[in-house]
Amino acid sequence: MNQSNRNIDAALDGVDANRRANLRRMILKSAFVTPIVASFAMAGLTIEDAAQAQVNTTASGARPVTTSDRRLKTDVVRIGAHDLGFGIYRFKYLWSEDEHIGVLAQEVAEVLPSAVVRQPDGFFAVDYAAIGMATRSARQESVAPAA
Numbered sequence: 835m836n837q838s839n840r841n842i843d844a845a846l847d848g849v850d851a852n853r854r855a856n857l858r859r860m861i862l863k864s865a866f867v868t869p870i871v872a873s874f875a876m877a878g879l880t881i882e883d884a885a886q887a888q889v890n891t892t893a894s895g896a897r898p899v900t901t902s903d904r905r906l907k908t909d910v911v912r913i914g915a916h917d918l919g920f921g922i923y924r925f926k927y928l929w930s931e932d933e934h935i936g937v938l939a940q941e942v943a944e945v946l947p948s949a950v951v952r953q954p955d956g957f958f959a960v961d962y963a964a965i966g967m968a969t970r971s972a973r974q975e976s977v978a979p980a981a
Contacts, residue, residue: 845905845928848956899951899959900969901927902939908955909936916965918945935970936962 914922922940939958943950949964
C-alpha cells in the first residue's frame with residue numbers, strides 16, 4: 835500500500851464502511867475540489883443540503899472556518915512559525931495535487947482553542963481570521979494577514 839492510500843485510510847478511520855468506500859472512490863478520482871465539499875460528503879450531506887447547511891463558527895463569531903485537520907493533509911512541510919508559536923506549513927489535501935500554505939488545526943488548538951472547531955464529520959477546522967491569517971495557495975508568495 836502506498837503512502838497516499840495510507841493517508842486516505844487514516845483520514846477515513848472511524849467513518850462507517852459505506853461512506854468510507856464512497857469517499858475513498860471520490861478522493862482517488864479527484865472528485866473533491868475544496869475541503870468544504872469533502873466535509874459535507876463525510877458528514878453524509880448532499881450538495882443540495884450543503885447550500886442549506888449551517889456554517890461552523892468559533893467563539894470569535896459567525897465567521898467561516900477552513901478544514902485544517904492534519905489527517906486530511908499530505909506532503910506537509912514546515913516553512914515558518916506564527917507569532918503565537920504554532921507552525922506554518924506547505925501541504926496538499928488528500929484529494930488534490932494543489933499546494934497550499936496554512937496551519938494544522940491540532941497545533942492551533944493547543945495555543946488558541948477558540949480558533950478551532952470540530953466539524954460534524956469529526957475533522958478540525960480553523961477560523962483563520964481569528965489567528966490573523968488567510969489561507970493561500972502555495973503559488974502565492976506569502977501568508978498575508980486577514981483583511
